[in-house]
Amino acid sequence: MLLNSIYFCNQEDYENLLTVLKDGRLSGKKCSDDNIAELKSTKCFRQGYSRHLRKEIRSAGIAQEKLDKWFIMFKCTSTEGSLPAQGRCNPITKESSFTSETKTAALNCKETCQHLQDPLTLDEMHDVTPANSNSPHGLKEHLSRRGQSNLESFHLMLAQFGNTGIRESLADNLNLAGTAHHNLKIRHNEEKSDWFIDR
Numbered sequence: 001m002l003l004n005s006i007y008f009c010n011q012e013d014y015e016n017l018l019t020v021l022k023d024g025r026l027s028g029k030k031c032s033d034d035n036i037a038e039l040k041s042t043k044c045f046r047q048g049y050s051r052h053l054r055k056e057i058r059s060a061g062i063a064q065e066k067l068d069k070w071f072i073m074f075k076c077t078s079t080e081g082s083l084p085a086q087g088r089c090n091p092i093t094k095e096s097s098f099t100s101e102t103k104t105a106a107l108n109c110k111e112t113c114q115h116l117q118d119p120l121t122l123d124e125m126h127d128v129t130p131a132n133s134n135s136p137h138g139l140k141e142h143l144s145r146r147g148q149s150n151l152e153s154f155h156l157m158l159a160q161f162g163n164t165g166i167r168e169s170l171a172d173n174l175n176l177a178g179t180a181h182h183n184l185k186i187r188h189n190e191e192k193s194d195w196f197i198d199r
Contacts, residue, residue: 005066006116010054013142017052020137052139054126060114067113071106074098118146 017026024030026049031039039045058066076096078085089096118125126142 002070005058005063005070007055007057010056010122013053013140016139017049020139025137026139051141051143054122054142055144056122057116057118060117063113063116064110067106067110071103075103120145 018036020026021031021036072083072086074087074097075085076087076089076098087097125146126144129141129143131138131140
């Protein structure tokens with residue numbers, strides 16, 4: 001829901017993806033509307049099919065409105081004169097979904113919405129790979145030209161590791177040491193390539 005406040009999938013790409021999922025041309029198994037709705041609620045949908053969908057950034061006004069709706073949907077208390085809260089407290093711990101700083105963070109996000117706009121058109125924002133002629137689904141793949149650097153994408157690998165009962169300080173030190181080692185390797189490779197270019 002929060003991501004939906006910032007961007008939406010291109011309608012033509014989304015329609016093509018739904019068609020091949022329902023026909024069974026993508027996975028070999030026909031999906032019903034219920035199957036697709038269930039699949040969309042998992043990260044498998046994003047990981048498996050997002051390359052076929054171009055993302056379009058919402059205009060600042062719509063993004064602000066959707067951020068407001070998102071906040072109202074999950075907040076548990078409301079002040080006088082504001083819209084009623086629609087969220088629920090955790091029935092066991094009696095804690096709300098949001099902390100006291102969440103409202104300030106949401107307001108800051110609303111103020112910075114106009115900075116999300118990209119000056120490029122949708123076609124200029126992606127490199128398109130046409131579908132293979134032998135492909136049963138015929139879907140194009142779209143690679144964003146606004147990709148993350150190697151330093152940023154490395155941190156995604158840390159999601160595969162968990163704290164295995166060691167002290168928090170030791171776990172933090174191990175993570176920081178691994179991150180620093182990885183960053184040094186990237187920097188070393190960049191320096192080597194610069195050396196070859198200079199020669």
